[in-house]
Amino acid sequence: MPVKVKIDRSKCVVAHFCLFYAPTVFIPGDGGKPVISPEYASGGMEEGYVPEELYDQVKEAERHCPSRAIKVYRE
Numbered sequence: 001m002p003v004k005v006k007i008d009r010s011k012c013v014v015a016h017f018c019l020f021y022a023p024t025v026f027i028p029g030d031g032g033k034p035v036i037s038p039e040y041a042s043g044g045m046e047e048g049y050v051p052e053e054l055y056d057q058v059k060e061a062e063r064h065c066p067s068r069a070i071k072v073y074r075e
């Protein structure tokens with residue numbers, strides 16, 4: 001089942017926990033705000049799909065994001 005990841009960059013406060021917990025998925029973009037890395041992005045830089053083996057990492061990023069800018073769910 002694909003794991004969908006979304007970042008709401010308008011909510012992001014550039015705390016960079018996401019880059020720490022899932023460094024292959026979240027990379028710094030404009031102004032240091034993260035984007036989904038090109039490898040996983042789909043339909044823009046703010047959303048994409050990651051393989052199941054990265055689920056725990058992106059869930060940790062979601063849990064630690066202080067502004068709740070990250071959403072992770074299975075489709």
Ligand code: SF4
Binds near residue numbers: 011015016019066067
């Ligand atoms: S953890 Fe949340 S607030 Fe921090 S950089 Fe990532 S998306 Fe932005």
